[in-house]
Amino acid sequence: MLYAPVLIAFGSNIDPLPHLYRGLQHLGEEMPLLAISTVYRTKPLPDPEGGAEGADYLNGAVQVATALDPHALKTCLRRIEQALHRVRSNSRFAPRTLDLDIAVMGELVLQTETLHLPDPDLEHRPFLAIPLAELAPDFLHPVAQQTLRQIGKRFAQPLPVDQEATRLLQTLLCRATTANF
Secondary structure, eight states: OOOOEEEEEEEEEESSHHHHHHHHEEEEEEOOEEOOOOOOOOOOOTTTTTTOOOOOOEEEEEEEEHHHHHHHHHHHHHHHHHHHOOOSOOOSSSOOOOOOEEEEEOOOOEOSSSOOOOOOOTOOOHHHHEEEEEHHHTTTTTTSSBBBHHHTTTTTTTTOOOOOHHHHHHHHHHOOOOOOO
16 A cells, blocks of 8 residues: 655754765665655753753654555664664663654554554654645644644744755755656
8 A cells, every 4th residue: 555645754863964864865775755854953852851961953854655554664764773873772862873753654543552653743843743744734634634734833933954954865865866767
């Protein structure tokens, strides 16, 4: 089954630009990259357990085409994270080389022990909502019953854009398009 849109959120705060570039490059070897959002520089979320805060994140989203089911796609994303030395710890707030999360798989609503779709944080975190709204503004969130544009507009404070990261990651789309001809 082909889901549309398939939107994957990405982020990194350990040497972020090279890790994001290589991570999306790996992803593009697995499936077509259709669009890449603007990249935003954001502060790490505060750790409620008082852990170390870490460096700023680079966050964004990518739209892909895939026939993988949600669990197979998650496995693919975890494999890419591992290739880039992502260390998973007990803290959800730990620094990371690469974070790839399925945010939306078309109208699919899924709640399992290991996967929630659409990503429930999408409605509460601007670094998820704004890039997703950029990629698929008219997509109707199947739970919230609002478009991604409407959800993104809830956040009054604009996020700082990282122009260099945006330009570099956008080159992956040019390469993917050229490779397909």
